[in-house]
Amino acid sequence: MALHTLNRAPADQSCVTRCLNALADNDALLLIEDGVYAALPGHQALFAALPDSVSLYVLQPDLQARGISEKVRDVFTPIDDAGFVQLACDQDKVVSWF
Amino acid sequence: MGFFLWQNSWLQMIFTLIVQAAPYSHQSADTAYRFAKSLLDQGHSLHRVFFYADGVHTGSALASPPQDEPNIPERWQQLAQDHQLDLVVCIAAAVRRGVLDANESGRYSKPGHNLADGFELSGLGQLVEAIAVSDRTLTFGA
Numbered sequence: 001m002a003l004h005t006l007n008r009a010p011a012d013q014s015c016v017t018r019c020l021n022a023l024a025d026n027d028a029l030l031l032i033e034d035g036v037y038a039a040l041p042g043h044q045a046l047f048a049a050l051p052d053s054v055s056l057y058v059l060q061p062d063l064q065a066r067g068i069s070e071k072v073r074d075v076f077t078p079i080d081d082a083g084f085v086q087l088a089c090d091q092d093k094v095v096s097w098f
Numbered sequence: 099m100g101f102f103l104w105q106n107s108w109l110q111m112i113f114t115l116i117v118q119a120a121p122y123s124h125q126s127a128d129t130a131y132r133f134a135k136s137l138l139d140q141g142h143s144l145h146r147v148f149f150y151a152d153g154v155h156t157g158s159a160l161a162s163p164p165q166d167e168p169n170i171p172e173r174w175q176q177l178a179q180d181h182q183l184d185l186v187v188c189i190a191a192a193v194r195r196g197v198l199d200a201n202e203s204g205r206y207s208k209p210g211h212n213l214a215d216g217f218e219l220s221g222l223g224q225l226v227e228a229i230a231v232s233d234r235t236l237t238f239g240a
Contacts, residue, residue, distance in 0.1 A: 005236075007125075007126060007129070007239070032129060033125045033126060033129060034125075061132075062125075081132050081133060081135075081136035082136050082139070082140060084133060084136065085133065085136050085137045085140055085142065086140075088113075088234050088236060089109070089111050089142075089233075089234065093234070093235075094234060094235070094236045094237075096236065096237040096238065096239055098118075098126065098237075098239030098240065
């Protein structure tokens with residue numbers, strides 16, 4: 001099980017696609033920085049092919065900084081910096097997509 | 099009780115962070131600092147922070163941001179002082195970008211040196227060692 005962090009906005013298609021293709025069963029995905037925009041309803045299709053066992057998280061301070069905290073889909077669990085650290089501990093390794 | 103203590107100590111992890119983002123260029127530089135602070139606040143340990151690629155500019159003593167903006171190099175220096183952190187700047191990445199300590203300045207006959215106190219120039223061996231002894235390694239890329 002790995003934690004994948006993604007810090008690119010959906011406009012960076014190649015990075016986002018490479019990240020999503022790399023997700024395996026029971027991995028976790030955390031959207032950070034401009035990556036948080038992918039949690040908006042307009043980008044729902046990006047995640048359609050993911051295994052159900054992949055858990056989805058989004059970094060709350062980065063949502064807040066962009067004024068979109070109330071707008072993201074509720075399949076994404078918002079976490080704070082402490083939650084990010086906890087998630088890194090819970091998974092075996094961390095893969096950063098940027 | 100014994101099991102409980104064992105489990106508790108296991109939960110304290112050793113981290114290494116790789117910072118590739120230049121300060122003031124990408125939010126990733128800030129994310130890395132926030133993550134470092136948060137893991138230390140939770141009682142984990144930070145074995146090494148390795149500044150790589152454009153991240154080497156974090157080690158410049160000459161950075162002079164406006165007073166109402168965070169001083170990114172100083173923040174790392176303060177955190178390193180408070181927690182006895184090892185801040186390593188990749189020597190090959192640093193020298194080509196003009197981040198020099200006194201030694202490298204002499205080697206290349208440059209008029210000055212600018213590596214900030216609390217940072218150290220070293221090689222990739224320091225990164226390999228850090229990854230080997232750490233439970234988790236995270237890259238903050240730009």
